[in-house]
Amino acid sequence: MSTGTPHTPETAAIAAGPPLAEEPGLGTLTLPGFLREVTGAYAARTALISPEEGSSWSYTDLWERSHEVARALRACGVGKDSRVGVLMTNRAEWLAAVFGTALAGGVAVALSTFSTQPELDHLLRISGVSVLLFERRVARTDFGEVLTGLEPQLGTAAPGTVASTSYPFLRHLAVVGDPLPGTAIESWPDFLARGKETDPALITAAAETVQPSDTAVLFFSSGSTSKPKGIRSAHRGVTIQMWRFARMFGFGPDDEVRCWTANGFFWSGNFGQALGATLAAGGTLVLQSLFDAEAALELMQSERVTFPVSWPHQQAQLQGAPNWESVDLSSLRFVDRDLPLATHPTIETDWTEPGHAYGNTETFTITTCFPACTPEETIAGSSGVPLPGNTIKIADPLTGATLNRGDHGEIYVKGPTLMLGYLGTPLDETLDDDGYFHTGDGGYLDEAGRLYWKGRLTDIIKTGGANVSPLEVDEVLAGYPGVKIGRTVGVAHETLGEMVVACVVPHTGQVLDAAAIRDHLRAQLASYKVPREILFFTEDDLALTGSSKIKSADLRTLAARRLAAE
Template structure:
């Protein structure tokens, strides 16, 4: 909501962080340089453990395995800016493939293992990968069968002889896990053997040519409202965040960080937060390929995890796991005291994470943030302040005009981690005349320069003349005992414009009372934010995207249909 006054330099909703040159803790700003720096510093430490397949690599092993992949890629013809698709869960080979691609001068294309066949077809078409490295079986999906269904050439050609007309740049495919004999898809061992005659000095020379401004990775938007967009991020932007997350979490080599995560590294947030902060601090990644709450708790106990990285809905599932009451989680040190996981009787923590942050895949994660353990009075319910090099502007979503501090509008960002652009879209169609990226998110800046994120502009609920952020309600819902999933939407209403409605999935075995939930919400939310209706669903009723998001448009429709029948 605008104040109606024209902004002046003193009142304009524009806030810049400190100069990037003043940011402490940054190392080499290319992926090959990052890997070289951490593996030299922590060579004999354990970089990763993958209990599911018995893999354990030191940092020196990680360096050698990445170089092994790089040699094989060069033998396959990968060179400057060649795109290499990596379609795997969190496993050791994912790290070797992505870092190996950078050492070979290529661009790692992070592909989601949640992709359906049509989604994967879209990702392969827009990314233009020349080599595809993938995991054969993920849960119930056989990606060998999926890929040969998409490109019959893969099923009929000799190994290493792909000449795809469906994907005209694709020339090689290699699989981790079960081989796919009788096809053009090579086994992982055969793929690596391709590089046996590649001179290691060639990889060293190639890695040395990589510049911070070069494209490092291609990640994809979550695609909850349209087909995913390919986002090109530069080496500088990616590595700034890898080093930065270590600083934001306050980690040092002395902390001996042991990070468990089951969230895919093909999502930029997990790549930066879990992988970046851990490796930059010389810690150990404890890998779980697919999230299973009971197995995750056992892993945390057996591997003496200190730093769990998960989504809120996963915390709720952990609480509902059958071994919740018997597992020993006393090793967990870096777990936010306000998260459900911190309620476990064996955990004693007063630590708070740097979770008060705002970011996008387009900025390769965080743009604003407060460091771990920042006092609540400093945070003041905000999403942080601009990080070094970044500038935040609040603009009128219709006219693009800069608003005043305190005015609600569209969050616009620019800075050193901003993407190089979307695949297939000219940059001048993405940025405004001042170089800002308009995020589509709503929010405002206060007089202290703090950003307040209010959700997607299209998701803000307008009820009785007031704006309600679904995120704010959802955060309170998540804290209510027995709530596994809670999502808030606005449903059309004759007099209010929109009515606030909460859609709740209870934990198995829990019976929840709508009136009791509303009473709980009233203690923490203004009355107009409290949902007028609480609707209960099963998890199967809700359509979850690959990143565990629920499409707001679908949920609004589902809620409206339920209300109409009731």
């Protein structure tokens, strides 16, 4: 909270990084230019390995496969700013689809493979994709069945003849994996064959028209509303972060970076940190489509991984895997000494990652950070200092007045990686008159300009690296028979950061089953949004929160106490 002391220019809680022009290590600031630059520099090196799919591509292969997708998209009518949905796990085709879209001049729409049918319906409606490239089966989900269930015409129309009133811009669909004969959905080989007559010179010409200020990608994030919000990011913002992550990790062409990751590239953090840093340094991506701890350890061993990218709860699962003691992980060099993975008997490391950082999907990840191996006394428990081009301000969350250094308030950010805007929301309703984005996060700046993130001012739950809107869960919870009141909160968790917990008051006389409620939620929500715990209360219990309008902070405390008692 503010001290109430008027600030001066010297004491104001505003900190700016160096000018962007002074940032070292930046290359071309468009996705086509980034791809051209890294593939030209590292042509014969291995860009990616996907053992599950039997794929191993050199940088030259990545360039050629991306061009192949671009020619097929061009044959489907994709042009400047056309939106192409990519619904796949981490596999070679994901990279070819996203870079291919950029080469064709389009906008890649990154869709989560955790999406349920209702969630995917929402994403397709608001994104307006004209082409959808998707993976047939992901875990227990058959996206072919999901899509034909959403639009029955897909099961009867011929390829390229889709005319859906639900998705009026959608014209072409192509599937990686088992084909769906007799439907409007093309097999991946048939889709690529469309581009055989496309002159490669057209793709070269289209790629050269792409400007750093053009929209490059559309990612989704749960914000303060119940539905995921579409976030448009420019080529400049995306590629700055790709080049930047390599610099922050200290990676260079001679480091032989071999990055394992199982986290979806449809998360902006994994796109920038794993994919961006690795390719910018001429390294190799070792892809795992879905996280499995035992298989991940085997991959790290067999592929001589040097740089593992995982979330805290995955690290805990790696430690608990049956082959934890038997695998040789001595190749791992870029492992933070304080992470669980560093305790493995074959690993010796004194390296520290640039994990002391703050960012949002709206800024395509980090806005403040310290580089790898920064001394602890310099970090001082903070979330870093503003990166080049960025400005951080701490303001009173009610009045918007700038606070003093050391005062706690809302974190405002602006800079070159800030989004172009939310889908359907005018930019002047998103940014203030000074161009700042109000993050909804609380924190403060110290005298050295270091940012200290102190948690969410809004109720968003951050679990395992993902954001969950409690309103979205509450809407589905309200549809379950017998639920009188349903409120979702985040409770502190050792490895997840926060655990999703639902607090339920049944109607009088109703006896509800927690497992049945979770099954109901699981059918309509991505798995990470489904509460790990369902707690039952009476209305008298909730009166402890102080008013009929339940305060999330008080309910979170009540839930934490119940869980501790149990």
